[in-house]
Amino acid sequence: MPIPASRTLQWTLAGLSIAIIAIFGAPESARAGDVIVEDVVARVRAQDDGVRNETARVEIRQIDAKGADHVSTHRLYWKNLHGEKGLLGKTLLVSLSPLEKRGEGFLLWQAERANESQAWLYLPELRQVRRVAIAGHQEHAHGHESTADLNLGFEQLGTRLTGVTGALIGKEVLDGVAHLILEDRSTASADLLPLRRFWISATDWTIGKIEYRGADGRLARTQRIVWERIGGAWVWKHTEIQPADGSGKTIVDLRDIALNTDLADRLFTVETLKSGRIP
Numbered sequence: 649m650p651i652p653a654s655r656t657l658q659w660t661l662a663g664l665s666i667a668i669i670a671i672f673g674a675p676e677s678a679r680a681g682d683v684i685v686e687d688v689v690a691r692v693r694a695q696d697d698g699v700r701n702e703t704a705r706v707e708i709r710q711i712d713a714k715g716a717d718h719v720s721t722h723r724l725y726w727k728n729l730h731g732e733k734g735l736l737g738k739t740l741l742v743s744l745s746p747l748e749k750r751g752e753g754f755l756l757w758q759a760e761r762a763n764e765s766q767a768w769l770y771l772p773e774l775r776q777v778r779r780v781a782i783a784g785h786q787e788h789a790h791g792h793e794s795t796a797d798l799n800l801g802f803e804q805l806g807t808r809l810t811g812v813t814g815a816l817i818g819k820e821v822l823d824g825v826a827h828l829i830l831e832d833r834s835t836a837s838a839d840l841l842p843l844r845r846f847w848i849s850a851t852d853w854t855i856g857k858i859e860y861r862g863a864d865g866r867l868a869r870t871q872r873i874v875w876e877r878i879g880g881a882w883v884w885k886h887t888e889i890q891p892a893d894g895s896g897k898t899i900v901d902l903r904d905i906a907l908n909t910d911l912a913d914r915l916f917t918v919e920t921l922k923s924g925r926i927p
Contacts, residue, residue, distance in 0.1 A: 698881035738916035
């Protein structure tokens with residue numbers, strides 16, 4: 649039986665960037681002015697797929713409603729699978745700090761449909777690997793998770809779209825750059841917040857902002873994303889997730905980013921996780 653992920657890893661790394669949630673085609677008839685959703689999707693997909701794999705140092709700051717700041721650091725490994733065997737990518741996250749969490753490992757195989765993804769957690773003090781439930785599948789009133797330390801669910805870890813069935817609903821200038829606004833009612837999982845709005849740069853096809861909303865349209869949280877161009881590819885280096893009720897914030901920063909190096913397939917296996925011998 650799956651068990652809930654540990655507090656540190658509850659956000660299930662699927663998105664730390666890195667292209668963790670795929671973009672699917674949308675109806676040709678969906679337009680905003682003369683722009684067709686299908687064209688936007690194709691451009692964003694091409695931009696995302698410029699990264700084959702990525703490693704980075706990750707810092708996560710959890711700021712609670714009282715302003716208390718909790719910091720953890722991790723080593724990230726990610727590999728783009730481009731939908732091979734129904735998988736978007738594989739992610740390995742290893743905790744570096746705080747000291748009591750050092751050595752914890754988290755492995756995610758991200759499927760095209762969120763509820764088909766698989767995840768495992770390595771607990772060094774027990775020398776055990778446990779199958780874990782994907783965080784973010786248990787949404788509660790207005791999008792809050794009852795046990796989450798982070799206001800960051802599974803669907804927020806990536807900056808891509810899943811199961812686009814919506815339409816381009818307008819345009820807006822964000823940080824001085826023109827963005828297209830795509831509204832998507834996701835079919836990826838019945839458990840995730842079903843309505844999302846993506847602000848997509850008409851210049852470089854990165855996603856600068858995401859709003860997560862309930863079926864009634866009520867805003868649950870907002871995510872802002874800052875991107876960096878490395879070696880001809882765009883990757884995000886900073887994201888902030890703010891609940892609509894202002895109850896704290898989650899900030900994620902990526903440093904020491906390396907792209908398109910050789911990451912062996914065996915790195916992303918349960919056997920490697922069990923060994924505890926992770927780079």
